[in-house]
Amino acid sequence: MPDQISEKTIARLCLYKRILGELEVSGVETIYSHELASRAGLTAAQLRRDIMAVGYFGSPTKGYEIAGLQHSIRVFLEGKNTGTSAVVGVGNIGRAILAYMGLETSSVHITACFDQDPAKIGSVIYGCRCYSLDELSYRCNQYNIQSAILAVPAGVAQLVAEKLVSCNIRGIMNFAPIQLQVPENVFVENINLAVTLEKVHYFARK
């Protein structure tokens, strides 16, 4: 891993990893760049370029070994470290994420969820125990939580985000439609479903 790998490349590597996992289950052993690229909705050139980043080498005649490539990407993305993630705010979105991630086979484990509603605290939601936000710090240590899915109402999102940061969480998947103010060493991915739908709707009419 020589120089800076772009965020887009990282995102695509995550996607390749997932697809390779599916292929492995279905018993395929090798795959050509254009085949894998097609499954990812990308071009072969781009895929090969991305794979340069992880330092894996395919064969000009067989293509890529599924297991080998998957392993290389995994090592590159995960390293030795493997913390977990948590859902913060168990409303509609939070619950949907918990249910979805329970089904999907992801390398990122969601080990806990947090809410302030006493009716939820202590219950198990889609296999995940719900804790009070007051316990955030303690549970982050207990479960080695390094990233969070922030799905609280917009009005309290900034406050909760600061709490996350103070608990040493350095990655936030933010569903609240506001721009979080966080230190620059904290990575924030904003997911604004209303805005995305609007974009899709725009292009539906083009």
Next chain:
Amino acid sequence: MPDQISEKTIARLCLYKRILGELEVSGVETIYSHELASRAGLTAAQLRRDIMAVGYFGSPTKGYEIAGLQHSIRVFLEGKNTGTSAVVGVGNIGRAILAYMGLETSSVHITACFDQDPAKIGSVIYGCRCYSLDELSYRCNQYNIQSAILAVPAGVAQLVAEKLVSCNIRGIMNFAPIQLQVPENVFVENINLAVTLEKVHYFARK
């Protein structure tokens, strides 16, 4: 609207529109490019460049008029036409989207939802009536549905997508973790929550 406006610019315009709507409610009248950019998490230069696309002009001393700019973006994005959208597949994700969009004030109306589960068909879910997929074509005409939020299991996503296309839907927000095969005049936005979480988790450790 002279030449080609990029997808990224469209996405940002949608975001500006939303922020301007909030500002309008809070009674602000004008705003400078750097202020609006900051709320969007972008640079002032980029915002000004985006605004070139919609053909609105601010004042060097007052900045942008909230109402005027919002109107220009709205006209640019929506034109005269205003179809609606629908949720297809009312599982956990589908329900969460319905609940979320019911709260959020979006210019895109979700007028119907579809499922194949007889227990859901006929019921009203978060204010939205649920129809059988067999009625898709009829209801698309009735409600002028132009885009869809596809939240069905991966196994049937391709089949359902083809049905959407045959009903003249030209924009799909796809939550199924597969690459949909659709004609090139159909816009697809893939939302892969598991992959996105993995990316966030990666950067949380950098």
Next chain:
DNA sequence: GCTTGGCTGTGAAAAAATTAACAATGTTAA
């Protein structure tokens, strides 16, 4: 009335991302 100052609009420059192109490779088939 003049000057100052901060902002917009935009061409030009820079940076980033994607695509093209091709030498090197190694397997297959004749």
Next chain:
DNA sequence: TTAACATTGTTAATTTTTTCACAGCCAAGC
């Protein structure tokens, strides 16, 4: 053995996106 072929890895070219930088503007202060 040798020729043909499809694919990889990688450099170079291209395209796209972002940022810079500054002329022009207009209100405010003197």
